[in-house]
Amino acid sequence: MTTATATLRRNQNLTRNKLEFKTGPISVGFMLVALIILLSLLYLNQVTKTSLFNYKISNLSAKQTDLENQKQKLEIEAARLQSLSEVRASANAAGMVKTDSVSFATPQ
Amino acid sequence: MSVLQPHNNETESSRNKNRRILILVVFCALLWVITAGRLFFVQAIDGKDYLARADNQQQRKFEIPAKRGTIYIHENESLIPIALNTQVYTLAADPKFITDQTKTADQLSAILKQPKDVIQQKVSSKGRYVELSKTVDSDSADAIKKLALPGIILAQRPARQYPENELFSQVLGYVNADGQGQYGFEQFANDRLGGKTGQLKTVTDSLGIPINSAENTLVSPKDGQSYVLTLDRGLQQVAADAIKSAVEANKAESGSIVVMEPSTGAIKAMVNYPDYNPNDYAKVKDYSLFQNSAVSKQFEPGSGFKIITMAAGLDTGKVTPTTQYNDTGEVKFSGYTIKNAENHKFGIQTMTDVIQKSLNTGVVFVLEQLGGNPTAITQKGKEVFRDYMNRFGFGKVTGIEQAGEATGYIKSDKNSYDIDYANMTFGQGLSTTSIQMLAATAAIANGGKLYRPHIVEGSVAADGGIQKEGNYLVNDRIMSPEAAAQLSQMMTQVVQHGSGYLTKMPGYSIAGKTGTAQVPLANGKGYEPNKNIGSFVGFAPVGDPKFVMFVRVDYPHVEGFAEKTAVPAFATVAKELLRYYHVAPTQ
Numbered sequence: 001m002t003t004a005t006a007t008l009r010r011n012q013n014l015t016r017n018k019l020e021f022k023t024g025p026i027s028v029g030f031m032l033v034a035l036i037i038l039l040s041l042l043y044l045n046q047v048t049k050t051s052l053f054n055y056k057i058s059n060l061s062a063k064q065t066d067l068e069n070q071k072q073k074l075e076i077e078a079a080r081l082q083s084l085s086e087v088r089a090s091a092n093a094a095g096m097v098k099t100d101s102v103s104f105a106t107p108q
Numbered sequence: 109m110s111v112l113q114p115h116n117n118e119t120e121s122s123r124n125k126n127r128r129i130l131i132l133v134v135f136c137a138l139l140w141v142i143t144a145g146r147l148f149f150v151q152a153i154d155g156k157d158y159l160a161r162a163d164n165q166q167q168r169k170f171e172i173p174a175k176r177g178t179i180y181i182h183e184n185e186s187l188i189p190i191a192l193n194t195q196v197y198t199l200a201a202d203p204k205f206i207t208d209q210t211k212t213a214d215q216l217s218a219i220l221k222q223p224k225d226v227i228q229q230k231v232s233s234k235g236r237y238v239e240l241s242k243t244v245d246s247d248s249a250d251a252i253k254k255l256a257l258p259g260i261i262l263a264q265r266p267a268r269q270y271p272e273n274e275l276f277s278q279v280l281g282y283v284n285a286d287g288q289g290q291y292g293f294e295q296f297a298n299d300r301l302g303g304k305t306g307q308l309k310t311v312t313d314s315l316g317i318p319i320n321s322a323e324n325t326l327v328s329p330k331d332g333q334s335y336v337l338t339l340d341r342g343l344q345q346v347a348a349d350a351i352k353s354a355v356e357a358n359k360a361e362s363g364s365i366v367v368m369e370p371s372t373g374a375i376k377a378m379v380n381y382p383d384y385n386p387n388d389y390a391k392v393k394d395y396s397l398f399q400n401s402a403v404s405k406q407f408e409p410g411s412g413f414k415i416i417t418m419a420a421g422l423d424t425g426k427v428t429p430t431t432q433y434n435d436t437g438e439v440k441f442s443g444y445t446i447k448n449a450e451n452h453k454f455g456i457q458t459m460t461d462v463i464q465k466s467l468n469t470g471v472v473f474v475l476e477q478l479g480g481n482p483t484a485i486t487q488k489g490k491e492v493f494r495d496y497m498n499r500f501g502f503g504k505v506t507g508i509e510q511a512g513e514a515t516g517y518i519k520s521d522k523n524s525y526d527i528d529y530a531n532m533t534f535g536q537g538l539s540t541t542s543i544q545m546l547a548a549t550a551a552i553a554n555g556g557k558l559y560r561p562h563i564v565e566g567s568v569a570a571d572g573g574i575q576k577e578g579n580y581l582v583n584d585r586i587m588s589p590e591a592a593a594q595l596s597q598m599m600t601q602v603v604q605h606g607s608g609y610l611t612k613m614p615g616y617s618i619a620g621k622t623g624t625a626q627v628p629l630a631n632g633k634g635y636e637p638n639k640n641i642g643s644f645v646g647f648a649p650v651g652d653p654k655f656v657m658f659v660r661v662d663y664p665h666v667e668g669f670a671e672k673t674a675v676p677a678f679a680t681v682a683k684e685l686l687r688y689y690h691v692a693p694t695q
Contacts (some may be wrong), residue, residue: 072195080271083273085272
């Protein structure tokens, strides 16, 4: 290998073609519109998701209220069934006899 | 000249142009000033008003009701609810939208169990809002919703449910359609039971529907406090049955029974008859039924008050159970004569006899002893007697957790003559309540300690435990334990040999005192003929009392004194109480 060749090879990457990215007003316009559309889509997506979650929250809240009402009804029913008037009127009570005398065991 | 002519025209034209520009500039400036001025007014001066208007259009406030506290009683280790929350519906109609009135009335009538013609008349009216029912239960509301009737409106609202119906009616009171406690404990503790309403301030859409926003603010509601009462359901039922029987058997107008633990002041039973069902309070026509007459009714106690006079005599040492006096059957004061009931006269009698035979002359004798002059009522004697009435809590509320408690009435010293004091010694010319008589007798039963009668055991803590309320001891010595013991023994003679004999039980030492009080005329001059209030106050077992009880029967229409009207009811409940407290007979 001669010196000249070696020099050429050594400098062969020194020369580059300058890449120029030129954007005209139309391109910029397009990119701006695309960006706006993209952002709008993202926003719509978020709004839709929020609405969906709102709907879910509403549904769950309604279910919670429903369950609370059911619980309340059951508590009232339980209290009603345990009330003295119910107990007195029950079949078990009908089979009982009231005692007239009570005996006490005297401790020795 | 001709050369200058065009120049002049140009100048004129230029001037006109400048003038027009100037006018335009001035006009614009004026417009700007007007606009700026208006903006200033809108933003700086009327800004707050506009902001509020905008807020009103874009935001809504929703009230979040607090959950009302539950009221419980104890039963062994369990808590039994006696007042709890439920949901009811108000049913209304907008007749404009009802196309088939007959069908609508048919279907609603079947569900509501109301006459069809009444509903049809309402749904056919010309108004835009007709209320059909205020208290539709949730099952009926569900059935109505399924029908999807046009023009029918269902609005949910919280309500109160009382599973024991009449049993605790006057002690609890009720909660009205506005969520406010009325009468009894519901009214007394309304603020604490009701809690604090919350609020959601939210941004809404054009239809007024709330939307999620960072601007939304939520103030959570603070739920009401739940309470546990000292009342016992079983005893309450026993007392309710007993007073109902007493009122009916004596053809009386009404009556009350109150049972208290003398060592704590805890009320175990408190009933009145007639009563009402708080679940149907709107159906009650006689509003006096809402009152808990055990705390709100003032009456002359009659002979039951003799124990207070005797307590003063014993505690001051002016008399003893064996002190004697001569009962001539009457005592005279400056033109007035005080006689014993039925004009009895017994000659030489002891103080024990005074209580046992309920001698009016005997308690007047005690009043005379209090002043240091054995034959006259002195100012000092009056002061001592008044002091003891105050010590026992007469003339002021006891502080029991009930709305509408009455103070009773004791004439002031300025307006009282000797005859007034003499009358007061046997319970006339003053008024008391059942709860005052009960608390005072409890102090005698427990050796001189006055407790505040109370129905609240405690509040329910967040962890479900019970947080006890404060100390109920009002005065730890309103009379000496010795004097209290002496008086207790004297009162046992009423049961053993006196007017309380119907409550005598073999093996049990029961103390008591009857009272048959006259009823003052409305004009204050004299008493109603053939009208009385029979009462009996007592406790057992003497020495270690487990209960003290007051029974009152109002205006019985039968012959006889309290021994016939009030004592039998006392005996019935006392028998159950002795079993309840596992008191074995000792004698």
